[in-house]
Amino acid sequence: MKLKGAEIFIRALKQEGIQTVFGYPGGVLLDIYDELYRSDITHILVRHEQGAVHAADGYARASGKVGVVLVTSGPGATNTVTGIANAYLDSIPIVVFTGQVPTALIGTDAFQEADIVGITRPCTKHNFQVRRVDELARTIHEAFHIARSGRPGPVLVDLPKDVMQATTDYEPLPPKEEEPIPPPKPASGKALYVHDLIAESRRPVLLTGGGIVLGRASEELRQMARRTKMPVTSTLMGLGAFPASDPLWLGMPGMHGTYYANMALTNCDLLIAIGCRFDDRVTGSLETFARKAKKVHVDVDASSINKNVMVDVPIVQDCKEALRSFNKLLADQNFTVSYEDRREWFDMIEEWKRNVPLSYCPSDEVIKPQFVIETLCNLTKGKAIITTEVGQNQMWAAQFYKFDEPNMFISSGGLGTMGFGLPAAIGAQVAFPDKLVVDIAGDGSIQMNIQELATAVQYRIPVKVVVLNNGYLGMVRQWQELFYEKRYSQTDMTYAPDFVKVAEAYGTLGLRAMKPDEAAATLRKGLEHPGPVIMDFRVAREECVYPMVRPGGSIQEMTLGREMIN
């Protein structure tokens, strides 16, 4: 059957099971948009291409499926770069289709031409330019395969206009058959060794990361932790994979981690790290990080192992696969350990928890940002999908919202992209129209992609935005307070729009809370509203995120808030 490139594009997407595309049209994409007009694929028209990528990213993180972006050439393509780099650092499977000028014009500085393949080479898992229409279908399928397999990541496919207009014979791929889940692989010699290490260990800790969420290994992790009675700490990217309500939970480690998670890491004699990459925000000084521990590291990406932290047992394997065979090994060996066996270790942890709990100074005068998140957590019973912007809002969300399930906490971990939260919330809400999706934002970062409010209003995507408004770029201000003698260079954001009026101008509901006793009512009203909402909480201006490890410092040396010091 002879088809045009643009028709093949739509058919290949449908074969990949794609129902939703986040995009923005332009000159070289007219053929594709004409085909979209006739197809039943849902297209969400964003207001800026960066928003499209973050939305596809949020969609992917919430649903576990590949997110899809469609943008035009030149500025449309270059506007996606931040979003792509963001997905790359957090290993999120998305496919970004960029229009390109006709092949004959490539390299001539044609109107709206940009070498997007060259520009995105270091921030994509892989990228392609389709030069011939007969390569189109195969390239699209390969792009999806690369995005979702192994360590996932963003893939970009550049589509010159003439390739979309050319015709070729099109044979659809035979439909894929669902492969049955194979039984767990027999445990390797290394797994047997790890089994012995756990049996001998007196102070073991499990450190997990985004790999557990991406690898859908949350259930297997829970089984392993509960069977071995190992306390669990998880990086920002892995929050929710292990339930915060479980007694084995230690909270997040690292720069703004809990005191007890950092102390447990520092004092453990066995560290089993699964699906994480030992980011500097987690380890602090590498010289002092978990130096008493034998270290085991499981990751699907060999390049993550022995990159920052040298380990005793490197295991290059998919997290889920590794945990399944390990759990089977534990079952076959009838491995049992009781809380009583680990009494000494749990007593130590309990004491750390008692001495320095995660807390803040409550106030009747001024709204504490942590109080807003705690109240939000209570009102939503911890069941909302939470996206965040970047900075203090993000750290308080990670600390004070208690996640019991994976894919519920959606945050820009690696790149730290301000402006991520709102479009990501839109993407997550598109994936789950019936769930409550809340973006926890700051007054700085919400302004970075606030235009996407129009997208939310147009498609009736009822995301709730909680702005913790302190009139500062709070995290930078915090560093200036602590390390630069309060010289607040360029961090005052007092000149901000009235967020209630902004919401109203976009045609939706805006609410404001000035005092602590208004906070709960504002949240309740906002969460119950059927459409998108911006809630502006005027919070304590100079609140800091604690505990805090100095950049480059040892994680057991934490600066604590007043309230944490007994």
Added chain:
Amino acid sequence: MEKQKKEHILSLLVNNKPDVLARVAGTLGGRGYNIDTLCVDATLDPKISKIILSVYQDQSAITKIEKQLLRLIDVHSVSELTETETVMREMMLVRMKLTEKNKADIALIIDTFRGRVVTMNGDSCVIEITGTKADVERAIESLKPLGIDDLARTGIVALERIK
């Protein structure tokens, strides 16, 4: 020991496509590693190219480089070639100005390094010298005082002695 920098030779099998060399170079350059020598051509299978490159780094950096290169979709394999298990050669073309005074010395050097004169144009000649990197560098040192006009080196090519 791990921290000691030395020359490491990596041999890569990659897809023979535009962009692939840029990906490989970017993977090293983006992390601050310089490619000292580079040699690329198609293998017996025209769809696959072999890249042989040398990097002056310590062993732990080389291990990281190898792993990062293997993440590239277009890279099929990366192996480090060691001197004992590999034959390594480099070729150099060097153009000399000939004078009555230096002719005999140049002929002696060509003989010593088992080189040959590829072409001769009036008072100018191009000499080809093949050998280990050290041989080539010694030849340059010997020829320098005699007046090198210009030179070009291939960088290292290397092949395992046995499979």
